[in-house]
Amino acid sequence: MAEKGVAGVWRKIRAIYNIQGNQCKTCGNYYFPPRLVCPTCRRKGQLEIHKFKGLGKIYSFAIVRQAPDHFKRQMPYVIAQVELDEGPRLTAQIVNVDVDKVEIGMRVRACFRKISEQGHEGIIVYGYKFEPTMEVTGHD
Amino acid sequence: MVGIIGYGVYIPRYRIKTEEIARVWGEPGEKLAKGLGVFEKSVPGPDEDVATISVEAARNAVKYARIDPKDIGAIYVGSESHPYAVKPTGTIVAEAIECTSEMTCADFEFACKAGTAAIQTCMGLVSSDMIKIGLAIGSDTAQGRPGDALEYSAAAGGVAILVGKGKPVATIETTVSFTTDTPDFWRREGEDFPSHGARFTGEPAYFRHVGAAANLLFRKTGTTVDDWDYFVFHMPNGKFPLAMGRQLKVPNEKLEDSLVVRQIGNTYSGSAMMGLARILDIAEPGSKIFMVSYGSGAGSDAFAITVEDEITKHRGEVPTVDDYIARKTYVEYATYAKYRRKIKALG
Ligand SMILES: [Zn+2]
Numbered sequence: 001m002a003e004k005g006v007a008g009v010w011r012k013i014r015a016i017y018n019i020q021g022n023q024c025k026t027c028g029n030y031y032f033p034p035r036l037v038c039p040t041c042r043r044k045g046q047l048e049i050h051k052f053k054g055l056g057k058i059y060s061f062a063i064v065r066q067a068p069d070h071f072k073r074q075m076p077y078v079i080a081q082v083e084l085d086e087g088p089r090l091t092a093q094i095v096n097v098d099v100d101k102v103e104i105g106m107r108v109r110a111c112f113r114k115i116s117e118q119g120h121e122g123i124i125v126y127g128y129k130f131e132p133t134m135e136v137t138g139h140d
Numbered sequence: 141m142v143g144i145i146g147y148g149v150y151i152p153r154y155r156i157k158t159e160e161i162a163r164v165w166g167e168p169g170e171k172l173a174k175g176l177g178v179f180e181k182s183v184p185g186p187d188e189d190v191a192t193i194s195v196e197a198a199r200n201a202v203k204y205a206r207i208d209p210k211d212i213g214a215i216y217v218g219s220e221s222h223p224y225a226v227k228p229t230g231t232i233v234a235e236a237i238e239c240t241s242e243m244t245c246a247d248f249e250f251a252c253k254a255g256t257a258a259i260q261t262c263m264g265l266v267s268s269d270m271i272k273i274g275l276a277i278g279s280d281t282a283q284g285r286p287g288d289a290l291e292y293s294a295a296a297g298g299v300a301i302l303v304g305k306g307k308p309v310a311t312i313e314t315t316v317s318f319t320t321d322t323p324d325f326w327r328r329e330g331e332d333f334p335s336h337g338a339r340f341t342g343e344p345a346y347f348r349h350v351g352a353a354a355n356l357l358f359r360k361t362g363t364t365v366d367d368w369d370y371f372v373f374h375m376p377n378g379k380f381p382l383a384m385g386r387q388l389k390v391p392n393e394k395l396e397d398s399l400v401v402r403q404i405g406n407t408y409s410g411s412a413m414m415g416l417a418r419i420l421d422i423a424e425p426g427s428k429i430f431m432v433s434y435g436s437g438a439g440s441d442a443f444a445i446t447v448e449d450e451i452t453k454h455r456g457e458v459p460t461v462d463d464y465i466a467r468k469t470y471v472e473y474a475t476y477a478k479y480r481r482k483i484k485a486l487g
Contacts, residue, residue: 017236051238073186073478095185096153098469112195112236114187124223126191126232134467138203138458 005118009125016127019110021088023050030086054110054128055140056084063099070116078102082130096131107133109140142267143308144301144445146205146454149417150196151297151404151464154183156476158292164473165287172292177378181295181405183471184281186479188296189223194279195236197300200458201275202237205302209237212302213271215245216261218254218409220327220334221281222247233277243271251325252374253435254278255299255409260315260441262303273304280408285333286482293377295405297464299413309451310420310429313444316360318353325436341436342380350374350384350432353440357430361444365390369427372415374434375401397422403465416445418461425449 014020021032025046029038032052038045061080064071071077078094080102094102095113108130115125133140157180159169173179184193194217202209215230222229230245248254248261255278262274279298284290303312324345327334337345350373358364371390373381378401385395398415407414412433419429429445471479 013235018238073481095187096467112192112199113185114189114192124189124191126195126236129187134459134463136459136463137456138200139463 006123009123016115017112019052019054019084019090019128021050021052022047030084030088032084032088032090050086052084052086052088054084055133056082056108056130058094058102058104058106058108059083059089060104061094061102063102080130082108093129094131095129107140109133141308141311141313142263142303142305143311143448144420145273145304145306145308146201146207146302147417147420148197148200148202148204148300148458149298149410149414149461149464150193150200151407151461152182152184152188152193153467153469154185154471154476154479155180155404155468156183156471156473160473161292175379176292177382177399177402178293178405179402180470181293182297182407183476183479184296189281190217190219190221190279190298191223191229191232193281193296193298194229194233194277194300197279197298198233198237198275198277201300201302204454204457206454206457207273207302207304210240212239212273212275213243214262214265214274215239215243215277216248216258216274217277217279218248218250218256218258219279220249220251220254220408221283222249233275250439251435251437252376252406252408252411253433253439253441255413256433256441256443257435259301259303259312259443260317263312263315266303266305273302276301276303278409278411278413280410282406282408283333283480286477288333290334290336293401293406295407297404297407297410297414299410299417301413307448307450309448309454311446311448313446314357314360315441315443316353316356317439317441318349318356319439320349322349322436322438324438336436341376345436345438346374346376346380346434347384347387349438349440350434351387353432353442354384354388354430357432357442357444365394367428368430369394370397370419370423370429371395372398372412372419372429372431374412374432374440375399375415376406376411376434378402400461400465414461420447420451421455421460421462423447423451425451
């Protein structure tokens with residue numbers, strides 16, 4: 001069966017597998033998701049591809065207790081605004097954590113997870129989520 | 141000489157105790173755990189599968205080896221639980237660790253030894269200079285039929301091994317294999333859970349193949365048990381590798397450090413490789429490691445490995461097997477059933 005939306009997922013793979021955005025060489029600002037023009041410098045901006053380190057902290061969060069059917073297995077789960085070390089904030093699920101242990105300022109790192117499945121027959125979309133860093137060497 | 145230039149592992153955070161599974165099926169938990177030599181097993185989260193586990197392990201391996209992933213010329217992912225029936229897991233791994241498109245890739249399948257078959261393939265490609273670096277992964281999210289004996293051990297985890305020349309952290313001196321047509325364990329297309337030949341899985345299957353491959357390796361290297369510091373055998377449970385050790389007259393202390401199965405269960409394609417990774421985490425340079433995998437169906441791959449001085453320069457780059465074993469949260473059977481999609485009505 002032919003499926004809709006596959007091309008849209010495929011175009012975003014680079015960005016969502018590795019948190020790839022860009023940095024403007026004119027003003028130094030980082031952007032994620034990637035932009036076509038620098039909103040600060042406009043025509044003078046020089047955007048270059050930038051792969052974020054995937055490290056940051058929780059800026060704010062919410063615990064989701066009512067979710068669409070295909071997220072039911074994960075309830076309750078945490079959605080957070082993560083502030084990356086380079087500056088930009090992005091919205092992501094926090095995994096490998098007990099929902100009552102999440103707090104603002106918590107150190108997190110990007111991990112690779114299944115984001116959604118387009119039914120039993122459709123494609124599986126993978127990408128970043130975040131998890132607390134382990135207190136061992138090499139996990140940050 | 142060809143060797144391991146880096147490796148990385150990943151074990152999901154969730155665990156279920158053998159006693160908890162036994163409680164649901166009305167079996168004697170404590171006795172069962174002791175008999176099997178499996179006290180708890182790893183359980184993947186609802187958003188984890190062989191692709192995500194492989195990516196985490198591969199990212200660790202690349203970081204450990206400090207290589208440019210663009211130098212990887214081949215990726216082979218061995219598993220019996222690939223997320224797609226058609227669409228290679230390796231392509232997802234390649235994109236997620238930022239490899240070049242100018243490389244080859246395929247998924248391997250040979251029950252629990254698909255990962256070591258991938259190592260052998262990479263060794264061939266590297267020694268013949270067809271590629272610079274090969275990435276071999278053994279990764280699984282194994283499922284046992286609810287209530288079946290396999291449910292106590294079927295676990296999740298993955299190991300990624302980078303094979304190359306240059307300065308390996310461990311040299312692979314040689315490898316041999318032993319393969320026959322033995323139907324001890326199988327899963328037909330479209331079936332959710334595997335079937336097995338019960339008692340048939342022991343003597344004519346595991347012990348015959350692991351034993352034969354081990355003896356082939358002793359003969360090829362002209363060595364005896366005394367020449368080796370560590371032994372790693374495939375771990376379908378905690379009992380079989382110890383019994384194999386007794387048959388080959390391997391002292392327990394040369395085998396025990398590899399027995400990760402007690403805390404995480406059988407990670408299938410990742411099983412023997414996880415035992416090897418645990419040894420590589422702790423072994424002194426100069427140590428000799430004797431590893432034999434086993435895949436139902438059936439076959440065994442045996443490897444002679446020497447730990448090199450280089451290994452001390454890479455330790456601490458990524459979490460160890462023990463770090464992942466220590467990071468755990470217990471779930472009860474109901475949560476486990478929900479996460480592992482044993483509740484079918486939920487879609
Ligand atoms: Zn700018």
